[in-house]
Amino acid sequence: MLRGVAVFREFLPLDDQGAMLDEIRAVIAAAPLFRPVTRWGRPMSTRMTSAGRWGWFSDRRGYRYVGTHPETGEPFPPIPPSVLAVWEQVTGLARQPDCCLVNFYDARARMGLHQDRDEADFTYPVVSISLGDSALFRVGNIERGGSTESLWLHSGDVLVMGGPARLVHHGIDRIRPSSSTLIEGGGRINLTLRVVK
Template sequence: MASLDLFAGENNDVTRFSERAYLLHGYVERDANAILEQLREVIKQSPLRQFVTPGGGKMSVRTSSCGDFGWITDRKGYRYTDTDTITGEPWPAMPAELKELAETAAKECGFESFSPNACLINVYHPGAAMGLHQDKDESDFSQPIVSFSLGLPATFLWGGLKRGGSPHKITLQHGDVLVWGGPDRLRYHGVKKLADGQHPLTGNVRVNLTFRVR
């Protein structure tokens, strides 16, 4: 793949790093306090948990969801449900402010009709990682993925449409937003092991919100 610098756009606050993939630098930084406060309320209703994969391994990130649907994994496979399997209750409603921020970020990148109905919450502690994978449990691949990063910096891995090869490494800072869709929608992507550190708002963790259309 070409150097990321070749994809830089005219707006210094936005980097286009593939045909339809964008990094919005610091896009939600000023909203971080409000976002984290809303997440605390969501997690009170649907607590964070470490899922088990179909292969029996335990994921290193701690996860919850909000919206009409939540993403889960267990021995039966990866899927969305309309009910939290821990509480037996519907997933907490997606805060309107979060939904609006995700929709606005998508519009900034040319995805005008994005209206997410699921938000996956991943909390990374030092040493946690996410292996290269595709987001393919959704029913409509014409809709993009919008991802918020808060707290400790992380190294995002951007691969190809097939497994293998050497993925790009993109540093994500507090407040950054990724948006990808179109021909890039099914790119393999992941996150390297989180390094130890401290952030004024999140302590020694990274919080990631991924907005999707189920």
């Protein structure tokens, strides 16, 4: 546990990581990665897409969920079965997520401290799956500011942010390039599963 965030080290064996990556590649083929901008008009350093009924989106109008891919106009593809299986195993919930946000981090990408609070019901957890290069994950507090703690997330690790930790501020400080051979050419894919509506 890290400030209430449950950490499942090496949850996915390497073969399972490879199979999940193949399913995510199919998602990206149907719903290509794009680079959103913040509400201040700055491009994010990560590229992203989604699977499921809803996809997370950001532009100058703010942060929100949308029902179609912002570039293709098509619905997002279904959440892959291997990803749903992780949700079921670590949460034990019958209710399935309706969004899987796919973030791709190259060696320079970062994610500032933020809360996942665009969902309607915070009683459902957020589940995070790491694939590829290791990332330094930072956790803060529910209120902005104060002390933080960090740990390295490696390929196959899974996090669950639920209960009192559902709204903690969290982010990615940096990526450790070439720390994994899972993704050809390097990089990290982070999958976050959410119940949106």
